[in-house]
Amino acid sequence: xxxxxxxxxxxxxxxxxxxxxxxxxxxxxxxxxxxxxxxxxxxxxxxxxxxxxxxxxxxxxxxxxxxxxxxxxxxxxxxxxxxxxxxxxxxxxxxxxxxxxxxxxxxxxxxxxxxxxxxxxxxxxxxxxxxxxxxxxxxxxxxxx
Numbered sequence: 001x002x003x004x005x006x007x008x009x010x011x012x013x014x015x016x017x018x019x020x021x022x023x024x025x026x027x028x029x030x031x032x033x034x035x036x037x038x039x040x041x042x043x044x045x046x047x048x049x050x051x052x053x054x055x056x057x058x059x060x061x062x063x064x065x066x067x068x069x070x071x072x073x074x075x076x077x078x079x080x081x082x083x084x085x086x087x088x089x090x091x092x093x094x095x096x097x098x099x100x101x102x103x104x105x106x107x108x109x110x111x112x113x114x115x116x117x118x119x120x121x122x123x124x125x126x127x128x129x130x131x132x133x134x135x136x137x138x139x140x141x142x143x144x145x
Contacts, residue, residue, distance in 0.1 A: 016129065018120050019086055026083030026100065029113070033076040040069045078103060094130035097121055 048061040082100040085093020101117040104110030120126060 015089065016126070019089070019126070019129075022097065022117055022120065023083045023087035025113070026079045026086065026097075030076050030079035030083060033072050033079060036072040037069055037076065040065050040072070044069075075103065089130065091130055094121065094127070 044062060044065040048058050048065065051058070051061075053061070078096065078100050082093060082096040084090075085096050087093075097117065098121055101114040101121070103114075105114035105118075
């Protein structure tokens with residue numbers, strides 16, 4: 001490939017192993033992030049509604065649980081969406097994966113995930129694999145998806 005020209009004989013049918021690993025890791029992490037959501041829903045139901053507290057305290061407790069559920073729910077959605085996009089080799093999957101890696105770096109737990117993923121997704125061959133031209137060419141080959 002020279003410059004921005006695309007080699008028509010380039011093998012676009014074989015998915016790199018790193019992309020398969022990252023998409024599977026996204027599904028696993030998205031599933032693990034469902035655990036805090038379920039935990040806070042459990043806390044909201046049993047700890048707030050069955051506590052016998054006055055209405056004002058129940059509302060405050062419910063808002064507190066909502067503030068704790070929302071980031072986990074958004075992260076779960078982002079991880080699963082980027083996993084689907086990367087696994088199906090969609091052009092939007094590239095950008096959602098970069099966003100997922102950047103968001104995960106904001107947490108100290110997510111640093112070991114986010115930095116290697118960003119390093120992999122900044123490689124030129126991975127960028128080229130998700131380019132619009134390659135996505136359109138893969139769509140013409142029905143046995144890939």
